[in-house]
Amino acid sequence: MSQDLPQVQEDIENEVIRRYAEGAQEVEASLCCPVSYDDSYLKILPQEIIDKDYGCGDPSKYAVPGDTVLDLGSGGGKICYILSQLVGAKGKVIGVDFNDTMLALARKYLDEMAEKVGYANVEFRKGKIQDLGLDFDRAEAFLEAHPVAQADGLQKYEVECERLRREEPLIETNSIDLIVSNCVLNLVKPEDKLDLFRDMYRVTAPGGRAVISDIVCDRDPGPEILADPELWSGCIAGAFREDRFIDMFAEAGFQGMEILVRQDEPWRVIDDVEFRSMTVRAWKPQASLSLETKQMQVVYAGPWHQATDDRGRTFTRGQRTGISEAEYQQILDGKSALAGHLIPVDGGNSSSSGCCESGGSACC
Ligand SMILES: C[S@@+](CC[C@H](N)C(=O)[O-])C[C@H]1O[C@@H](n2cnc3c(N)ncnc32)[C@H](O)[C@@H]1O
The missing domain is CATH 3.40.50.150 (Vaccinia Virus protein VP39)
Incomplete structure (x- = not known):
C-alpha cells in the first residue's frame, strides 16, 4: 500500500x-x-x-x-x-x-x-x-554503564541495540x-x-x-x-x-x-x-500455501454462492474443497478465520461422525 x-x-x-x-x-x-x-x-x-x-x-x-x-x-x-x-x-x-x-x-x-x-x-x-x-530496560542499563557524551559513544549504543534486537529481543x-x-x-x-x-x-x-x-x-x-x-x-x-x-x-x-x-x-x-x-x-497463516498438501475435505456453508479467502482460494457453497491437515485441525479447534464458514467433513467432525456412533438411533 x-x-x-x-x-x-x-x-x-x-x-x-x-x-x-x-x-x-x-x-x-x-x-x-x-x-x-x-x-x-x-x-x-x-x-x-x-x-x-x-x-x-x-x-x-x-x-x-x-x-x-x-x-x-x-x-x-x-x-x-x-x-x-x-x-x-x-x-x-x-x-x-x-x-x-x-x-x-x-x-x-x-x-x-x-x-x-x-x-x-x-x-x-x-x-x-x-x-x-528492543528491550528498553536492557538498552537503558547499557546507557547507564556507558553514558553517551560523544558521537562514538552513540555509535556503540546503536551497535548494542542491534545486538539486543538479535540476541535478547523484547x-x-x-x-x-x-x-x-x-x-x-x-x-x-x-x-x-x-x-x-x-x-x-x-x-x-x-x-x-x-x-x-x-x-x-x-x-x-x-x-x-x-x-x-x-x-x-x-x-x-x-x-x-x-x-x-x-x-x-x-x-x-x-x-x-x-x-x-x-x-x-x-x-x-x-x-x-x-x-x-x-x-x-x-x-497469521499456519504455513505457506505452496508447502501444503490438501488431504482434508471441507464444505463451504454459505451464505454467499462463492467466497474467496486472502490466499486466493475460492470456496463454492455446498461443495467439497481440499485443505491441509493443520488448517483442518485449526478449524475444528475454532482457531481459524474460516471456522464457522467451512464445515469439516473428513473425519473428526463430531456433528457427522458422533451421530452414527452414538447408539444406532435413526434420528440425530
Ligand atoms: C490510550 S492508552 C491505553 C492504555 C491501555 N491499553 C488501556 O486500555 O487502558 C495508551 C497507552 O499506550 C502507550 N503507548 C503509546 N504509544 C506507545 C508506543 N509507541 N510504544 C509503547 N507504548 C505506547 C502509552 O504510554 C499508554 O500507556
Whole structure:
C-alpha cells in the first residue's frame, strides 16, 4: 500500500508520553471511550487500575486458556490482569509500554494480583510497540554503564541495540498466540505504523491471531486536526481511516481480517469527521500455501454462492474443497478465520461422525 504520509506535528511521541504519565497519576476522563467489560473479571482488580482505563474496546475476551498473549500499550494493566484470569496458569501475559509512569502503575499490583488469582503469569516490559525487538530496560542499563557524551559513544549504543534486537529481543519471533491492543496503535507516528504491523506479524506464532481495538475515522482528518498535539495524544489525530486499518494488517502479511465490533454511534465528530472504536481480528497463516498438501475435505456453508479467502482460494457453497491437515485441525479447534464458514467433513467432525456412533438411533 503506498500512502502519502500526513503532515503532523513534530513531537508526537513526547506529547503521548507526557499525557499518559499524567493519566497514570490522575484519572483523565477525556481519554476514555466508554467500554463495558465482563464484571466477573473486574471484581478482583484494584480500583485504581479500573479507573485509569484509557481503552476503547475489549480485545481480551478473544483469549482462550493456555494462550500466550501480548498486550501492546498495556497502560495501567487492566487488560493484562483480565487476560491473566482468562488464559489461566498455563497461559502467559506480556504487557509492553514505553511510559515509565504507566509501567510503574501496572507493576505495582503484580504481587497482589498473583496472590488473588493463585498464579503469576503476567509481566510488563518496557519498549516501543513499533520495535518489539528492543528491550528498553536492557538498552537503558547499557546507557547507564556507558553514558553517551560523544558521537562514538552513540555509535556503540546503536551497535548494542542491534545486538539486543538479535540476541535478547523484547519479544521473540513466532512466540505469541494472541496479540491484543486497546486504543494504542493510533498513537504511533504515521511513518512508523507499517513497521508496527510488520513487527506484530513477526512475533505472532504461525496460526496465531491479533485482536486490536482502536479508533478509526470515516475519512481523512484535515490539517488542523493533524497539527493538534492534544488530538494526537487523545487518540483522534492518529486514528486509522477504517478501510486502511484493514489494509495495514494485509500489508504486513496477516489474513482473514474480520471486523468484530464497529461502534454504531461515533465517539467524537470533529470537522465532520466521525471517530469511533472498531475491533478487528487478523490471523497469521499456519504455513505457506505452496508447502501444503490438501488431504482434508471441507464444505463451504454459505451464505454467499462463492467466497474467496486472502490466499486466493475460492470456496463454492455446498461443495467439497481440499485443505491441509493443520488448517483442518485449526478449524475444528475454532482457531481459524474460516471456522464457522467451512464445515469439516473428513473425519473428526463430531456433528457427522458422533451421530452414527452414538447408539444406532435413526434420528440425530
Ligand atoms: C490510550 S492508552 C491505553 C492504555 C491501555 N491499553 C488501556 O486500555 O487502558 C495508551 C497507552 O499506550 C502507550 N503507548 C503509546 N504509544 C506507545 C508506543 N509507541 N510504544 C509503547 N507504548 C505506547 C502509552 O504510554 C499508554 O500507556
